[in-house]
Amino acid sequence: MEHCKRAVKLMHDYTSIFINSIRTIVSVIALSFLIAGCSQSLSDYKQTTPAFDLKQYFDGDIKAWGLVTDRNGLVKRRFTATINASWQGDQGVLDESFEFDDGERQHRLWRLTKIGDQYTGSAGDVVGEAAGSVVGFAMNWQYQLMIEVDGEPWTVGVNDWLYQLDDDVVINIGKLTKFGIEVGQITLFMQKQS
Incomplete structure (x- = not known):
């Protein structure tokens, strides 16, 4: 009889663990949908001006x-850049030169x-093709970039x-x-030269 009581208790304990695990998974999924629902979308900028050309x-x-x-928002590097840009019809070239505060140049x-309002792009350190769209004063541009972190090559989503x-x-x-987890941010202020 004691053996049966222990088996029932063990079954109850495993059932509780299983139910708590299911609750945790459901909570994570619900939170993911909530976060995704709160993220910005290009359609949020339909009525904004100036129109980004x-x-x-x-x-x-x-x-x-x-x-x-x-x-965590800690500044790791600072840089300046010059961009020389030109277009021939619907084909554009952006020639970017970066100089970092530690002396590195890229x-x-x-x-x-x-x-139309869609853009695609390629560059030597971009894996595959970048793609983006413009709505109102905003553009969203996404791609995979090869970078070096502590001497190791990484492919990060941008x-x-x-x-x-x-x-x-x-x-x-x-x-x-990296693997869907935010590992950093780049903030860039650009000013067109006369």
Whole structure:
């Protein structure tokens, strides 16, 4: 009889653990949907102005200043950049040169294609193709980028949001993710040169 009581208690304990695990999983799933529902969407910017004309803004010389922060918001690097941009029809080139506060220099050459309000792009350190859309004064641009972290190559997801504040100023906020987890952010202030 004692053996049966222990078996029933053990069954009850496992059932409680199983039910609590199911509750935890359901809570995580519900929280994920809630967070996804709260995230911004390009449609949030339909009525905003000025209308972001990527071809017009990224035509000529642009100066930029930026910060790289870790997932806790701590500034890890600062940089300046120059961008020389040009378009031939719906084909664009952004020639970017970066100089970081530790002396490192980087170069990225973007080749862009405009299809309506959609854009695609490629660059040497971009895995596959970048894709983005413009609505109102905002652009959302997503791609996979190869970077080096502590001497190791990483591929991170980049979710860039660009906002055109006026004819000369664009702010870019990019979230960096690895395995779906945010690992950092890049904030960039761009000013078109006359």
